[in-house]
Amino acid sequence: xxxxxxxxxxxxxxxxxxxxxxxxxxxxxxxxxxxxxxxxxxxxxxxxxxxxxxxxxxxxxxxxxxxxxxxxxxxxxxxxxxxxxxxxxxxxxxxxxxxxxxxxxxxxxxxxxxxxxxxxxxxxxxxxxxxxxxxxxxxxxxxxxxxxxxxxxxxxxxxxxxxxxxxxxxxxxxxxxxxxxxxxxxxxxxxxxxxxxxxxxxxxxxxxxxxxxxxxx
Numbered sequence: 160x161x162x163x164x165x166x167x168x169x170x171x172x173x174x175x176x177x178x179x180x181x182x183x184x185x186x187x188x189x190x191x192x193x194x195x196x197x198x199x200x201x202x203x204x205x206x207x208x209x210x211x212x213x214x215x216x217x218x219x220x221x222x223x224x225x226x227x228x229x230x231x232x233x234x235x236x237x238x239x240x241x242x243x244x245x246x247x248x249x250x251x252x253x254x255x256x257x258x259x260x261x262x263x264x265x266x267x268x269x270x271x272x273x274x275x276x277x278x279x280x281x282x283x284x285x286x287x288x289x290x291x292x293x294x295x296x297x298x299x300x301x302x303x304x305x306x307x308x309x310x311x312x313x314x315x316x317x318x319x320x321x322x323x324x325x326x327x328x329x330x331x332x333x334x335x336x337x338x339x340x341x342x343x344x345x346x347x348x349x350x351x352x353x354x355x356x357x358x359x360x361x362x363x364x365x366x367x368x369x370x371x372x373x374x375x376x
Contacts, residue, residue, distance in 0.1 A: 168192040186329040196363040205312035208272040209305045211265040217251045233305040267354035285348045324359035332376040
């Protein structure tokens, strides 16, 4: 598409590398540039945000029956993956620790997709979700509809989204390298970066299945 001509992954790599290094995030120069993007449909992004929002309610001890009803009422059941459907078939405490951890971290993906929608400007490398996220998305406890959120979902300029993905990709390498070496650095948080990068990979590459997104560095 014509808009992708404005996105130069090699140039974005060079700019982000220089900026990160200037802030003490010493990413390596030879980390490859990302592939050219093919952006996902905004409404598909919005539906993924709503599914993750709904599933996160399990972590907040919301009854699974209410979550399932909300998903069905909003015609989102076809957007659930098989493993996500299973989350709603058993009690939360019966899920594995790994699945519970996945559900807990969904909130970072929701925060990221809210950023993609232009609802806030606080997508960092080291700080968590702001308390006002609940004001930016439908309130499932109050049975607020997802229809307006989905219908009105618009993405930021695609170049800006891709630049952020590239930044997270490079910071991911730095944070992971520090983690492997047992080095603490308050400029980055590995878990936060992983979840936010995954959400942006989903946005930028429409061929990627949510459960099969690779986060290589």
